[in-house]
Amino acid sequence: MAKANAKFMAPLTPSAALAAVVGSNPLPRTEIVKKMWDYIKKNGLQDSTNKRMINSDDKLAAIFEGKKQISMFDMSKYISKNVK
Numbered sequence: 001m002a003k004a005n006a007k008f009m010a011p012l013t014p015s016a017a018l019a020a021v022v023g024s025n026p027l028p029r030t031e032i033v034k035k036m037w038d039y040i041k042k043n044g045l046q047d048s049t050n051k052r053m054i055n056s057d058d059k060l061a062a063i064f065e066g067k068k069q070i071s072m073f074d075m076s077k078y079i080s081k082n083v084k
Contacts, residue, residue, distance in 0.1 A: 017062035
């Protein structure tokens with residue numbers, strides 16, 4: 001059985017902006033991404049014509065440096081900037 005990558009599963013502390021979406025408790029990156037997607041889907045923020053794009057609301061704009069829309073592939077880059 002392969003050992004899980006400890007660094008990958010290490011709890012990360014969200015910034016204030018990220019905590020508004022995923023909560024302020026330290027979480028592994030995988031959980032942060034999952035909670036981001038839960039939030040995006042719950043609030044209908046996935047672009048209806050291009051599913052790869054995420055539309056920002058006020059909470060997400062704080063994480064995505066004010067951008068109105070980002071690609072789902074850029075999301076991890078913004079998450080990385082918002083965790084310790």
